[in-house]
Amino acid sequence: MHKKIMYVCNMANSKLYKGSLTTIILKLLNESEKMYGYEMTQKVKQITKGELNITEGALYPALHKLEAEGLLDVEVKKVDNRLRKYYKLTEKGNKETVSKLEELKDYIKTMETFMNPKLSLE
C-alpha cells in the first residue's frame, strides 16, 4: 500500500547544483529534441554515472514553470497505457538555452578564477 521511503543521493550532496536545474533541462532538450520528465531523471543519472540525481519534486514544478513562461511546449502521449508528457523547446526556449549556456560558461570561468587567483592578480 505505502511506498517505501528511500532517498539515495540528491544533487550530489552539493549545494552548487542549486540554480542549475533549468540550465540542465534546457540543455537536455537542446540535445534530444523532445523528452519526458521521468526520462530526464534517468538520462541525467546515466550521463553523470549516478553522481547527479534530480528529484521529481524539483523537476516537475520546474517543467511547469518553463512551460508557463513559453519556453517549452508539451505533448501528451499514451504509451503502454501510461501517460507521458513530452516537452520540447519553443523558439523562445531555444534562445533562452543559448543564453543559459552562456551564463554557465561565464559562471565556470569566474569560479575558476577563484580557484587560481594568482593568475588574475598582481
Added chain:
Amino acid sequence: MHKKIMYVCNMANSKLYKGSLTTIILKLLNESEKMYGYEMTQKVKQITKGELNITEGALYPALHKLEAEGLLDVEVKKVDNRLRKYYKLTEKGNKETVSKLEELKDYIKTMETFMNPKLSLE
C-alpha cells in the same frame, strides 16, 4: 538622512551563484589568511572585474553561520574608530575548504559533461 537606493548587479544576474557563496568565502580566507566582511565584497568585485557582487544581506548571515559551525574564528578590531570583524579559518574550516573546492571541481566537471555530451555518450 535616508540612504539612496541603488542596486548594481547582484550575483551576475545568474542563479548559478546560488549555493556557491560559502565556497567563495572559504576560498578567500584560504588565500588571504584573515579578512573582514566588507573587504570580501570589494575583493570579489575586484577579482571578477565587477561581474560578481556579493550582497551584504547574503554575506553577513553566511559568515555568522560559518562561525557558528566552527569553521571560522572572529577577531574584532577598531580601525579609524570603526569596527572590523576579522575572520579566519579554523582547523575544521581548512578541512571544509578542501572539501568544498573538491565539490566545486566535481560540479564543474559534471556540468562540462552536459555542455559536451557527445564525448561521454555512445
Added chain:
DNA sequence: AATTAATACCTAAGTTTTTTATGCATAAGA
C-alpha cells in the same frame, strides 16, 4: 558648512528553489 559617498556592521520580510514526503496509477519482475 552641508550633503553625499564610502566604509563597516547588522537584520528582517519576502521570494525563489529545492528537499522531503507523500499521493495516484499501470506494468513488469521476483
Added chain:
DNA sequence: TCTTATGCATAAAAAACTTAGGTATTAATT
C-alpha cells in the same frame, strides 16, 4: 503477490538569497 520500475503530481518545510531597510564613522564633494 508483493515489490520494483515507470510516470505523473503536489504540498509543507527548509535553505539560500534578494530587497530594503537600519546605525555609525570618515572622506569627499558641492
